[in-house]
Amino acid sequence: MATSPQQRTGDPQGSGHMVVCGDDGLALRLAAELREVYRQRVVLVAPSGGRGEETERAALLSQAARILRRSGATVPGDTPPPPHDVPSSSPSEATLLRAGVDRAAALALLYEDDEVNLRAALAARRLSPGLRLVVRMYNRKLGQHLEELLDQAALLTAPGTDRSVLEASTTVLSDADTAAPALAATAVAGSSKVVQADGVLLRAAERTPPGRGEVPDPGLCTLALLSSTTTDPAGVEGSEASGALGPLLLPDDRAVAGSTGRGSVVLETVRYAGPSLSPRRLARRGAPLRELFSRRLRGALAGIVASVLILTLTTTLLTDADPVHAAYVTLLDLFSINDPAIDAPVTHQVLQLLTGLVGLALLPLLVAGALEALGTFRAAGALRRPPRGLSGHVVLLGLGKIGTRVLTRLRDLDIPVVCVEEDPDARGIPLARGLGIPVVLGDVTEDGVLEAAKIHRAHALLALTSSDTTNLEGTLSARTVKPDLRVALRLYDDDFATAVHRTLRTAHPDALTRSRSVSHLAAPAFAGAMMGRQVLGAIPVERKVLLFAALLVAGHPQFEGRTVADAFRPGAWRVLALDTASPGARRPDLASSHQEGDEPQLLWDLHPGYVLRPQDRVVIAATRRGLAELRGRHAAGAR
Numbered sequence: 340m341a342t343s344p345q346q347r348t349g350d351p352q353g354s355g356h357m358v359v360c361g362d363d364g365l366a367l368r369l370a371a372e373l374r375e376v377y378r379q380r381v382v383l384v385a386p387s388g389g390r391g392e393e394t395e396r397a398a399l400l401s402q403a404a405r406i407l408r409r410s411g412a413t414v415p416g417d418t419p420p421p422p423h424d425v426p427s428s429s430p431s432e433a434t435l436l437r438a439g440v441d442r443a444a445a446l447a448l449l450y451e452d453d454e455v456n457l458r459a460a461l462a463a464r465r466l467s468p469g470l471r472l473v474v475r476m477y478n479r480k481l482g483q484h485l486e487e488l489l490d491q492a493a494l495l496t497a498p499g500t501d502r503s504v505l506e507a508s509t510t511v512l513s514d515a516d517t518a519a520p521a522l523a524a525t526a527v528a529g530s531s532k533v534v535q536a537d538g539v540l541l542r543a544a545e546r547t548p549p550g551r552g553e554v555p556d557p558g559l560c561t562l563a564l565l566s567s568t569t570t571d572p573a574g575v576e577g578s579e580a581s582g583a584l585g586p587l588l589l590p591d592d593r594a595v596a597g598s599t600g601r602g603s604v605v606l607e608t609v610r611y612a613g614p615s616l617s618p619r620r621l622a623r624r625g626a627p628l629r630e631l632f633s634r635r636l637r638g639a640l641a642g643i644v645a646s647v648l649i650l651t652l653t654t655t656l657l658t659d660a661d662p663v664h665a666a667y668v669t670l671l672d673l674f675s676i677n678d679p680a681i682d683a684p685v686t687h688q689v690l691q692l693l694t695g696l697v698g699l700a701l702l703p704l705l706v707a708g709a710l711e712a713l714g715t716f717r718a719a720g721a722l723r724r725p726p727r728g729l730s731g732h733v734v735l736l737g738l739g740k741i742g743t744r745v746l747t748r749l750r751d752l753d754i755p756v757v758c759v760e761e762d763p764d765a766r767g768i769p770l771a772r773g774l775g776i777p778v779v780l781g782d783v784t785e786d787g788v789l790e791a792a793k794i795h796r797a798h799a800l801l802a803l804t805s806s807d808t809t810n811l812e813g814t815l816s817a818r819t820v821k822p823d824l825r826v827a828l829r830l831y832d833d834d835f836a837t838a839v840h841r842t843l844r845t846a847h848p849d850a851l852t853r854s855r856s857v858s859h860l861a862a863p864a865f866a867g868a869m870m871g872r873q874v875l876g877a878i879p880v881e882r883k884v885l886l887f888a889a890l891l892v893a894g895h896p897q898f899e900g901r902t903v904a905d906a907f908r909p910g911a912w913r914v915l916a917l918d919t920a921s922p923g924a925r926r927p928d929l930a931s932s933h934q935e936g937d938e939p940q941l942l943w944d945l946h947p948g949y950v951l952r953p954q955d956r957v958v959i960a961a962t963r964r965g966l967a968e969l970r971g972r973h974a975a976g977a978r
Contacts, residue, residue: 356380357869358438360430360459361449364831365475365514365858365865369447372866377967380423382438387426430459435466445471445869449514451740453478457485464489471508473868477740482511510868514861515744517877522741522801522827522855523748534876534887536916536941536958541887542607543878548600558605559943560913561595562960563588563880565602586881588962591909604880606915606960636711639704646697647673650690657686673698725757725777730796732757736783736813737804738767741829741857745803750774757792759783759813783813789820799825807831811839818847827853855879863963870966875958886961889918893953895969904947911965916941917949918956925956 357379359370366385373379427434430448440446446463448456456474463470472489476482486509520534534541543562564587586604587594595603647669654665671677672694680688732755735742742758743766749756758771758778771778781788783804794800800817802810810828817824826843830836836854843852860877863884867874875887892898898906898914907913918925920940941958951957961969 355442355444356382356439358382358384358435358440358443358446359449360384360435360438360447361475362386363449363451363858365861366447366449368858368862369449369865369869372862372963373869376963377866377870382423382425382443384425384427384430384434384438386428430455430462432462432466435459435463440470441466443467443470445473445871447473447475447865447869449475449865451477453481457481460485460489469508471510471869471871473510473512473865475514475865476511477513477515479513479516482513485509485511512861512865512868513744514857514865515740517864518741518855518857518860519744519748520876522803522829523745523752534878536875536887536889541876543604543880543885544607546603546605548602558607559915560606560960561590561603562606562878562885563604563883564590564594564598565604566881586883587910588880588883588885589908589910589913589960589965591907594909636704636707639700640708643697643701643704647694650694650697654687654690657690669694673701723772723775723777725779725791725793729755729757729777729793731755731798732793732796733799733801734759734789734792734794734797734817736760736800736802736810737829738765738771738778739803739805740766742801742803743767743770745801746770746776750776757797759788759792783809783816789813789816794824795820797821797824799827801827803829807835814843818843822847827855829857830854831856831858860884866963867966884963886963886966887915887958888961888966889956889958890969891953892951892955892957897969898951898957899953901951902947903945903949903951906951908965910962912959912961912969914945914951914957914959916943916958917945918942918958922954922956 357373359366359373359381361367361369362385366383370381370383373381425434425438427437430450435446440463448459448463450456450459453476456476460472460474463472474482474485476485489509534543544558545565566585590598651662651666651669654660654669655662658665660668668677669690672691675695675698677691680691683691733749735746735749735756735758738746738758738760742760746756746758746767747770756776758767758776760768760778760780761782762768763780768778770776777792779788779791781791783789794817797817800814802813804810804813807830810830814826814828817826828836828839830839836856840852840854860879863877863886864874867886867888875889878885878887897908897912903914918940919942920926924940926940
């Protein structure tokens with residue numbers, strides 16, 4: 340029998356376990372995150388396979404948990420049992436019951452197929468109307484309507500359910516959207532991590548160690564001190580088990596003041612105004628005249644027009660005709676419509692012959708122009724090749740799920756992009772064709788493919804294919820052509836990412852190198868949502884992650900009645916902004932895009948002496964451990 344919504348919306352740690360359903364690495368990493376960071380009992384529903392596949396899955400789950408434990412991410416308390424494994428290829432209603440969804444506190448549906456997630460979410464709502472749902476959806480439009488659909492399904496099951504309770508229990512997230520800003524931001528000079536909140540773009544900017552006598556710009560606050568130093572520019576980014584040598588998250592003022600020779604990450608709030616790039620360097624949006632006709636043809640047509648004007652002017656000067664009549668006679672002669680000037684003066688006869696010669700040259704030009712225009716329109720639906728002379732662009736490897744989202748972000752920022760994709764039927768090919776973005780079809784590991792993408796004149800390389808080895812090989816090939824190229828790689832295996840980062844940073848210390856895992860970036864946001872947090876985004880700091888979340892002060896003794904300065908706990912959490920809107924006028928999702936006409940409601944320049952009230956809603960930056968501790972104390976206070 341399904342439990343009531345009132346029971347289901349209580350503390351997850353006291354009311355039930357967490358169920359994670361998925362068919363890829365995100366599910367495994369999320370299960371480890373919930374167990375090691377939030378101390379939750381987890382049931383993992385994943386496809387079954389052969390003995391080798393089961394061993395590989397167990398090894399991967401253990402590796403993710405080991406990384407989290409070694410990074411000090413756990414909170415005090417008894418260690419929960421290992422995740423209970425429910426082998427299943429599909430999240431049917433019977434499978435969900437075996438996983439105990441009717442008794443669970445939260446359910447994450449992380450399958451790559453949106454339809455599978457939707458069917459499972461509807462089934463879960465029937466089993467437990469008040470269950471907290473976190474659903475992974477790639478289709479944005481479908482995700483926007485999913486919450487309303489799930490609420491309707493819950494109301495059909497339990498007509499007396501409070502609708503406000505249901506609306507607070509469904510979260511739709513996209514791993515692609517979570518990772519895309521961080522990946523795309525590497526292509527923007529001076530920015531490597533971004534999060535959007537209340538229509539404001541938050542940029543976590545890396546700062547090199549200041550020189551002698553220099554005063555660094557503190558921004559809004561210092562988010563982290565990096566492992567890289569003046570003497571060791573590579574640092575220890577590739578590892579989360581670096582201890583004191585690794586990055587220091589959310590340091591206090593004393594730690595910042597004593598960090599001489601150490602790089603830092605500061606938070607800046609900027610409203611993006613677009614880079615000052617020449618329109619000729621951007622991807623085309625239509626088919627202007629200069630693309631309908633070639634440069635040589637346009638020059639020939641211009642020459643004929645000039646000849647007609649000269650002939651008209653000469654006729655006006657040498658005869659008694661007015662300019663309009665002279666132009667008319669010239670055009671008649673040009674198209675061979677006028678009668679031969681047999682009895683006319685010699686001057687008129689010469690002008691008629693010259694005009695006829697110009698008319699003979701006009702006919703093939705008109706035919707050539709028609710053929711070129713026809714060819715342009717026929718090629719409008721084809722993939723565009725990189726234009727000659729293109730420079731300062733971003734080369735994007737892979738147009739799969741992640742690459743397509745990153746391409747959209749780059750296009751929104753008006754950053755010129757050249758895509759490289761091996762599969763002509765890849766997910767992002769129609770988008771690139773529609774936007775007129777140049778695409779090179781071919782295997783990036785083959786000779787000449789990167790050269791066709793103008794890699795030698797590119798500003799950055801984003802290697803986002805689903806293969807680690809392909810991304811690495813593409814990066815190494817690009818670095819042989821341009822050693823100082825800015826590079827961001829999508830790598831899944833953490834140990835492999837460690838070795839790649841250290842090697843590339845050591846070999847090219849002056850070039851920016853980033854190795855990112857989509858599941859590594861997305862798992863904290865999904866875990867925070869399962870714990871009932873409104874997570875605005877996650878910013879990677881080397882191989883660690885900072886979470887940005889919105890929460891109510893009420894029920895949090897760490898904040899309630901304290902000043903902003905007193906509520907700050909170094910290494911755990913920090914209050915960044917205050918929601919100035921009244922409780923009834925607050926937007927439920929601060930991470931959504933800023934609607935036209937809406938006034939900003941977040942106050943970022945918050946006075947340290949401001950006393951936090953129970954009705955306040957604040958935006959905080961927190962480590963995964965800090966967010967887990969806030970959740971635990973909040974639940975204890977509620978009980």
